[in-house]
Amino acid sequence: MVQTPQWPICPHCDREMQPGRHWYGANWCRAWLLLPWIEANPGHSTWEICQGTGLSYGDASKALMRTRDMALVNVTPEERAQGGFRYRYSSAPDWRDRLEPMLERVS
Numbered sequence: 001m002v003q004t005p006q007w008p009i010c011p012h013c014d015r016e017m018q019p020g021r022h023w024y025g026a027n028w029c030r031a032w033l034l035l036p037w038i039e040a041n042p043g044h045s046t047w048e049i050c051q052g053t054g055l056s057y058g059d060a061s062k063a064l065m066r067t068r069d070m071a072l073v074n075v076t077p078e079e080r081a082q083g084g085f086r087y088r089y090s091s092a093p094d095w096r097d098r099l100e101p102m103l104e105r106v107s
Helices: 026-040 046-053 057-069 095-104
Strands: 073-079 085-091
Touching: 026 046, 026 057, 026 085, 026 095, 046 057, 046 085, 057 073
Parallel strands: none
Antiparallel strands: 073 085
């Protein structure tokens, strides 16, 4: 009997992305999972991205911070009624070309 994984599987290294599970390059693997979804569904917040991909909020937040640092995503701030900002994401046109070298380092 084949078990279906409970968490998303990295499309690059086939690791299961359980919340809090880490390995060298885990945030790049998570970005590789998130960015195609963001590309197909632009304008969503971190919470909405988590709901669409199955990744935990904390892990998605860390991966999105990496993608922001590397300008792999475009970020649009949106003021929240209770104060602060919510950020909405869309992918940069060349994100695949720029992310692949980072994934080559993941073992």
